[in-house]
Amino acid sequence: MTALPNTKSRKTYTLNSFMSRCSCGSFHTPEEHWKFMEGMPQDPVDLVADLIAMGQYKPETLKLTEKFTHAELRKALVQQMLAKAKPEQQQICNDLIKQAGGLEEAFAAAFGPHATGFFNDTLRASKFRRRDFLIKVAATAAIVTLASCARENSNTSQSSIGETSTPDNLEKTDLNIGFIPIACATPIVISEPLGFYQKHGLNVTLRKMPNWAAVRESAIAGELDAYHMLSPMPIAVTLGLGSTTFPIQLASIENINGQSIAVALKHRDRIQGPADFKGMTIAVPFPYSMHNLLLRYYLASGGLNPDTDVAIQIVPPPDSVAQMSAGQLDAFLMPDNFGQRAVFEGIGFIHMLTKDLWDGHPCCAFAASQQWIDAHPNTFRAVNKAIIDGAAHADAAENRTEIAKVLSERRYLNQPETVLQAVMTGNFENGLGNTLNVPDRVGFDPYPWKSFAKWISSQLVRWDLMPTEKADYAQIAEQIYMTDLARELAQELGQNPPNEETRVEKLKFDTFNPENPAAYLEQQSQKFNV
The missing domain is CATH 3.40.190.10 (Periplasmic binding protein-like II)
Incomplete structure (x- = not known):
């Protein structure tokens, strides 16, 4: 790819410099997204894993997750899921937390050695079918992984009412x-x-x-x-x-x-x-x-x-x-x-x-x-x-x-x-x-x-x-x-x-x-x- 020199700043630009990064991680227009995604895994977890392996997420971006404690990540995940979820999605989250005995216990059970039993117990107590439940689990895992990408832009404007406020950004x-x-x-x-x-x-x-x-x-x-x-x-x-x-x-x-x-x-x-x-x-x-x-x-x-x-x-x-x-x-x-x-x-x-x-x-x-x-x-x-x-x-x-x-x-x-x-x-x-x-x-x-x-x-x-x-x-x-x-x-x-x-x-x-x-x-x- 030919680089375009800038004589004033000495900064090198590529064509990607003039394109927006798609939410999938790559540089292309929304109209071309289907071409890029053709043949990619349809499962959200496998898809994110492939995108990481292909280098679509910078190493420094992924390392940002280390700056956040597990508790902060869990809190952000639950807030985002419950705030934007449909009533039935909120219900399944509440079922998980109730089954486990609390939020911390729910995460420990979901990602611990007894996760399968925990999921099965929740399914027995919930009105949702297993297929629907597993789809939500996969989507949740994808959100956790993609959280690092969202954090990459966290130093830019935070004017949305939907974002979490802290004393530092008031x-x-x-x-x-x-x-x-x-x-x-x-x-x-x-x-x-x-x-x-x-x-x-x-x-x-x-x-x-x-x-x-x-x-x-x-x-x-x-x-x-x-x-x-x-x-x-x-x-x-x-x-x-x-x-x-x-x-x-x-x-x-x-x-x-x-x-x-x-x-x-x-x-x-x-x-x-x-x-x-x-x-x-x-x-x-x-x-x-x-x-x-x-x-x-x-x-x-x-x-x-x-x-x-x-x-x-x-x-x-x-x-x-x-x-x-x-x-x-x-x-x-x-x-x-x-x-x-x-x-x-x-x-x-x-x-x-x-x-x-x-x-x-x-x-x-x-x-x-x-x-x-x-x-x-x-x-x-x-x-x-x-x-x-x-x-x-x-x-x-x-x-x-x-x-x-x-x-x-x-x-x-x-x-x-x-x-x-x-x-x-x-x-x-x-x-x-x-x-x-x-x-x-x-x-x-x-x-x-x-x-x-x-x-x-x-x-x-x-x-x-x-x-x-x-x-x-x-x-x-x-x-x-x-x-x-x-x-x-x-x-x-x-x-x-x-x-x-x-x-x-x-x-x-x-x-x-x-x-x-x-x-x-x-x-x-x-x-x-x-």
């Missing part, structure tokens, strides 16, 4: 994250004092915000790196509902359940159900909030039109108790720490937990702008991972007492610890002389089901908060709720997130099928006449 480590001082913000808040941000290489300053409009405006202005938002807000801001259009991604859910309808004590003998709220003034924290949508859902079930039969006011959560005490509010649907605070202050009672309207409903979320994510992909990955890590800690019942104590501090929620203990443990007084025990009054499952996005979008349409022509339910869920990434990060943390992206959601008065939100809206209109 674009930014000092972050400002905005939050509203409510119990829903627990994962965002506790990740600072309990060290979850630091664990993932970040130094986070938490910025306490006065209301949700301020969060939205600070987000659009670029004054914050990431933020605590209500789960409908990324949809609203991305579509320009009530604000300028500004693409925002919902990275993870902060809390499920965790809200309540509190009623002024003077109405204790009047309120039995939704119809009894007619003529009242009721507060919610923001138009684009689960609080507003769930309140409207509840009132409509009692035959009330939320836009004409009651007066719904927007009130910042920290002001809700004071306004009820001053007689300005008859009721509010707010985060649980304010419903419980009304009981604590002796001015109200808890009429209903939102858990009883929709058990497992989303409330708040962690979010960042698409622009910021694109500029800081590894940092975004790290901070989302830290919050998912913190959420798992918060969700454990044995940690709730500690969490209530941390949240009560002035720099965070600045609420009586007694109030927060009642919310976090679910052991609480309802203001009517009853002590209730509801351990899942609030939960911290960070998984952003795309069915959440579809239900929210349907209700925004229902209450004229979103034009029907903007209601592309599938596209909204796909583009705004980052379900795949949340699943991948949870798996990296050793958690077991769902494989599915949507589920049928069972509410108190109906059932939502995410496959047909438009039909659900029509059913609601016919059933409740509003």
Whole structure:
């Protein structure tokens, strides 16, 4: 092959210098790949072995594998396999790990002297046929071998959200994250004092915000790196509902359940159900909030039109108790720490937990702008991972007492610890002389089901908060709720997130099928006449 001299650099070029290396290891165009592969082994393991023997992988590339411990390689393999695998592939991996008694044991069994027995045991316990299983084993072995080739380019740009972040490759480590001082913000808040941000290489300053409009405006202005938002807000801001259009991604859910309808004590003998709220003034924290949508859902079930039969006011959560005490509010649907605070202050009672309207409903979320994510992909990955890590800690019942104590501090929620203990443990007084025990009054499952996005979008349409022509339910869920990434990060943390992206959601008065939100809206209109 004739070399082309470069008189300036004295570097020698060949034709291969102007061609891209194919994923198979050779230099040729994609169109010519079939010619190169003709006659090559079809078995992935044999194929990789032949490619190595033919010198398609440089010796220095293969030696890179020595820089990684077996544990690191195993972790990378499982992450890649599970993050991108189909549900049945994920199941077989889980079957292997379960059969062996753990991840380390699974690898020892798979590549040790008793591998055959291990495989046979797994096959007997699994629904998959032996041929399918062995194909997956061969493919896995090929991925292990090819990992060295992928590492060859690891010093180049690592801008993909799908790559693993470490403190060494973060674009930014000092972050400002905005939050509203409510119990829903627990994962965002506790990740600072309990060290979850630091664990993932970040130094986070938490910025306490006065209301949700301020969060939205600070987000659009670029004054914050990431933020605590209500789960409908990324949809609203991305579509320009009530604000300028500004693409925002919902990275993870902060809390499920965790809200309540509190009623002024003077109405204790009047309120039995939704119809009894007619003529009242009721507060919610923001138009684009689960609080507003769930309140409207509840009132409509009692035959009330939320836009004409009651007066719904927007009130910042920290002001809700004071306004009820001053007689300005008859009721509010707010985060649980304010419903419980009304009981604590002796001015109200808890009429209903939102858990009883929709058990497992989303409330708040962690979010960042698409622009910021694109500029800081590894940092975004790290901070989302830290919050998912913190959420798992918060969700454990044995940690709730500690969490209530941390949240009560002035720099965070600045609420009586007694109030927060009642919310976090679910052991609480309802203001009517009853002590209730509801351990899942609030939960911290960070998984952003795309069915959440579809239900929210349907209700925004229902209450004229979103034009029907903007209601592309599938596209909204796909583009705004980052379900795949949340699943991948949870798996990296050793958690077991769902494989599915949507589920049928069972509410108190109906059932939502995410496959047909438009039909659900029509059913609601016919059933409740509003």
